[in-house]
Amino acid sequence: MRLDKIDKRLLNLLQEDCKRTTKAYALALELSTTAVFERIRKLENGGFIKKYVALLDNSMVQKDFTVFCQVRLVQHTKQNILRFEKQIQQLQEVSNCHHVSGDYDYILTINVKDMKAYREFMVNKLTAIDQIGSTQSSFSIDVIKSTTQFVLE
Amino acid sequence: MRLDKIDKRLLNLLQEDCKRTTKAYALALELSTTAVFERIRKLENGGFIKKYVALLDNSMVQKDFTVFCQVRLVQHTKQNILRFEKQIQQLQEVSNCHHVSGDYDYILTINVKDMKAYREFMVNKLTAIDQIGSTQSSFSIDVIKSTTQFVLE
């Protein structure tokens, strides 16, 4: 399935605000509500849209202390990798984790309340994972940009 | 305004899937639809919920080449900082940018189609920003975890 211009515009709109009425999208795209309804259904079933979610204000829910933590494993055995990754997935403080090229093996994004909570997390949870060799943390001083939207054109 | 247990459970649900019916949330929380409706309204007006968005499948929309790019500025003048940040915000390939502590000044998350597109981006857009001193890129080999959800408890 291929996306045409209208699909892309629709996806851009849905990424901005998925709670508008079908009528509102229809108006913006100059189509009927049925046409829009069918397109959305296709985009959902086609796997383009993963999910619809509420995004919270980090500071309002006390999760605005963000840390980027680079991790190196002690040894790159398949077992180590799998165990490490499984444990990372379990940690609710970790919002993102990528296996990456370069000096370190993984880059993690960690969201907690404050430095104290980060220390707790490091001591009790992260460094408790014994596949980890070394880590390096960069603390977020300010958020310059943060979006979930991919601009399609 | 303070969040009680029910609010937190509701926020957790809305972060998972914001498109369920009020009735569905009401059922899960053992409340009436009106009660849930009012709570959601409060969470929205109280600024806890920033927005409702559709999350797309990166690979389906050809944005699954992810790079973490660390950036160092040539000089830390206020002017340089502001100019750099303003330009970064403009770049649609950059989904995230944080001012960070440590060796580098910024960590950027970049989403493009492939290595070729990344090269284009680097040459034509990123390194065109003349406040940048040096950069270091880590390429994502695999996504271990990726969520927008903060677990509230």
Add this chain to the structure above:
DNA sequence: TATATAAATAGAATATAATTCTAAATAAGT
């Protein structure tokens, strides 16, 4: 502890929107 006041909830009523259905229009393939 009794009383007043505010906040939260439930259920019914209403308004609005989603979804389905049928038919027409458009596009694609032969």
Add this chain to the structure above:
DNA sequence: ACTTATTTAGAATTATATTCTATTTATATA
């Protein structure tokens, strides 16, 4: 040009959101 499939529109229906009123529950105050 003709057939077939896809997309679209408008009306009809179903489901849901939203409002309203009355109760209940919680909170504050004397």
